[in-house]
Amino acid sequence: xxxxxxxxxxxxxxxxxxxxxxxxxxxxxxxxxxxxxxxxxxxxxxxxxxxxxxxxxxxxxxxxxxxxxxxxxxxxxxxxxxxxxxxxxxxxxxxxxxxxxxxxxxxxxxxxxxxxxxxxxxxxxxxxxxxxxxxxxxxxxxxxxxxxxxxxxxxxxxxxxxxxxxxxxxxxxxxxxxxxxxxxxxxxxxxxxxxxxxxxxxxxxxxxxxxxxxxxxxxxxxxxxxxxxxxxxxxxxxxxxxxxxxxxxxxxxxxxxxxxxxxxxxxxxxxxxxxxxxxx
Numbered sequence: 001x002x003x004x005x006x007x008x009x010x011x012x013x014x015x016x017x018x019x020x021x022x023x024x025x026x027x028x029x030x031x032x033x034x035x036x037x038x039x040x041x042x043x044x045x046x047x048x049x050x051x052x053x054x055x056x057x058x059x060x061x062x063x064x065x066x067x068x069x070x071x072x073x074x075x076x077x078x079x080x081x082x083x084x085x086x087x088x089x090x091x092x093x094x095x096x097x098x099x100x101x102x103x104x105x106x107x108x109x110x111x112x113x114x115x116x117x118x119x120x121x122x123x124x125x126x127x128x129x130x131x132x133x134x135x136x137x138x139x140x141x142x143x144x145x146x147x148x149x150x151x152x153x154x155x156x157x158x159x160x161x162x163x164x165x166x167x168x169x170x171x172x173x174x175x176x177x178x179x180x181x182x183x184x185x186x187x188x189x190x191x192x193x194x195x196x197x198x199x200x201x202x203x204x205x206x207x208x209x210x211x212x213x214x215x216x217x218x219x220x221x222x223x224x225x226x227x228x229x230x231x232x233x234x235x236x237x238x239x240x241x242x243x244x245x246x247x248x249x250x251x252x253x254x255x256x257x258x259x260x261x262x263x264x265x266x267x268x269x270x271x272x273x274x275x276x277x278x279x280x
Contacts, residue, residue, distance in 0.1 A: 002270035003098045005127040008138035009146075010104030011247065013177045013225055015046075015060050017138065018078055018101060020225045020259050021266075023050035034263050039079040039096070046078060055257070059241075059248040063103045065119055072122030076101045082263060082270075095270050100126065110160070111152045128164035134171035134269030138223075140178055142199035151202035158206075158213050171217045173265035174207065178249065179222040180236040180260070188222035188260070196220050219268055224260035226251055 008014050022043050024036035038044045053060055068074060077100055084093040102123055109120045127135060139150055161167045176195045179188050187194030196204045207218055226238040226249065237256055238249045251257060 002095060002133040003131050004134050004136060004266065004269050005100050005102065005132060006136045006138065007102050007107045008104065009107050009140070010062065012104065012138045012140040013249065014138050015063055015101055016054065017177065017223065017225050017262065018099060019046045019050040019054060019060060021080060021262055022047035022078070033085055035083040037081040039081055042076045043078040043080055054251055055254045057250050059250050063101050065103050065105055071118055072126055082266065084267065097266050097270055107153065110156050111149065124160060128161060128166050128170070132170065134173060136265050136269060137172060137174045138177045139174065139200070147200045147202045150200060151206040154203060154206040158210050162212050167212050168214045171269050173219055173221055173269050175221040175223045175265055177223055177225070180224040180226060180228050180238065184222070185228065185234055191222040192220035195222055221261060221265045223262055223265065225262070227258040227260050229253060229256050
C-alpha cells in the first residue's frame with residue numbers, strides 16, 4: 001500500500017486527473033494492461049462525477065479552502081486498487097494507492113511559508129510523513145514567469161523534505177499535464193528532454209542540479225486526462241472555456257475520451273523495494 005500526495009498549482013487539473021483514474025473503464029478504452037478499482041466512498045463518488053459531470057461536457061469544481069474545508073482532514077481522500085496484467089516484460093502486480101487531493105493554494109504557499117495556514121501546515125506534516133512513499137507534482141504552464149515560480153517552489157519543497165529527512169526516500173514524479181496541447185503532444189515520449197528541459201529549464205535545473213535530493217528518486221512524465229481525438233487526428237479532446245472559478249477545460253467528445261499515461265507515475269511512485277540501500 002502506498003500513500004501518495006498530489007500537488008500542483010490552481011488549474012493544473014489535479015481533481016480531473018483523479019476523476020479520470022476513478023473512471024478508468026471509459027477513459028482508458030479497451031486496454032487490458034491496467035485495471036483500477038475505487039475502494040472508498042470518496043473514490044466512488046469521484047467516478048460518479050466523471051460520469052455525470054465530465055462526460056456531459058461540464059467541469060469539476062476545484063478543491064478550494066473555505067466552507068467545509070478547514071483542515072487537511074476535510075480534504076478528499078481517494079483509495080484505489082491498481083492491477084497490472086502480465087505481459088512479455090512485466091509480471092502481474094497489484095497494489096493499493098491512497099491519494100490526498102490538496103488545493104492549489106497549498107502548492108503556491110510552498111514558495112513563501114509566511115503565508116502558511118492550518119491546511120498548509122497540515123499538508124507539510126502529512127505529505128512528509130514516513131508512510132508517504134511519493135509525491136505527484138502536476139504542472140501545466142510553460143511560460144518564463146511560471147518557470148521561475150515553479151523553480152522557487154521546487155527549491156523550497158526540497159528544503160522541507162530535507163528538514164524532515166525525506167530527501168533519500170520520498171519519490172517525486174513531476175508531470176506536465178494537458179500534454180494533448182499541440183505544442184506539447186510531440187514531446188510526450190521523452191518529457192524530461194522535450195517538455196521540461198525545453199519549456200521549464202529553471203524548474204528542471206532546480207530538481208536535477210539539487211545536491212541534497214537523491215536523483216534516482218526523481219522522474220518526469222507527460223500526462224493527458226482528456227487525450228486527443230484519435231491516433232490520426234491528434235487535436236486535443238478538450239475545449240477551454242470560462243468556468244465559475246476561472247478558465248476551465250471540458251471534454252470535447254465523450255465517446256472518444258482516451259486518457260494518456262495516467263497510471264505510470266503512480267505505479268513508479270508506489271515502488272518502494274530497496275536493493276543494497278538504494279531505491280529500486
